[in-house]
Amino acid sequence: MIMPRGQQLLLPARPGFIWGSLLVALMLDLLPLGRLPGMPDFLAVVLVFWAIHQPRRVGMAAAFIFGLLLDVHQAARLGQHALAYTVLIYFAIMLHRRILWFGLPGQAVQLLPLFAAAHAITTVLRLIGGAALPGWSLLLAPVLEAALWWPVSVLLLAPQRRAPDPDENRPL
Template identity: 35%
Template sequence: MNEGTHGTWVILLTLLVAAVLAVLPLAHSLAWWRPEWMLLTLVYWAIALPHRVGLLSALAVGLIVDVLEGAPIGQNMLALGLVVSLAGLMYQRVRVFTMVQQAGVIFVLAGIHQLVVQWLQGLQGLSPSGFLFLLPALTSALLWPLVMPLLRGLRRNFRVI
């Protein structure tokens, strides 16, 4: 097993689970509360393994999210690509942050993601939703303290490097 390809299946599996959670049917009243599972997973891997998960992975995952959501191809590619690039710029700082600070960073990143998506939806003529679109950023940030230790445990247990 050569350096740098160990445990790819763990990354893919976590992304698959995130994809399932992202399309899990939810009551319509709760739809805005759904956290951005794919973003959470992707940002974790981008911060933990920046040499493996970067812009290209973000574009690939974005393509999948676009097809799953029925959005025009490129919408989530752009938003996730931007967010992962930002995460790649500051992974060294984020790693030493406390959990609360990290959650704050996730709120900002998910907020940027939602903003870009909202902007692109405006271009397509979909009605704006007020500030509701920031709710997923909030729930994503609140879930980070649960998701991060879980993914870190997986990464350490299966020695994904």
């Protein structure tokens, strides 16, 4: 595959760093912040990031397991987040080559419908279960997740960046 002009070569991602970042995101989602309106789903953002950048290491099985963990913690219908995360990761993996051609703001715009669809799935499942409609604050969460894409990408790609090499005779 031909790389876009100006894109930096990255070192391989360490598996421990990948799974550690997913566990940190899970812990952020488990914080007892109450039912804050528009609270972004940090685990969804980090899962999508690794599904786009390392689709062979983080896939739908990991999304399903993390979704079940979140369902158990939140005492939600078992499989609610698991289904939403699995659908989210499926489409992220399907579109990962296309998404990587854009810059970070373009990637965030491309991912906004995916985050909105994941929240729509969980909302529909809650409504089927008899919960009340959460209101307009529900629309804030996917926008915040798309806005978090830039800082999360910079933070998670930082350990993979190569140090600048002063040797100009080396082609890569």
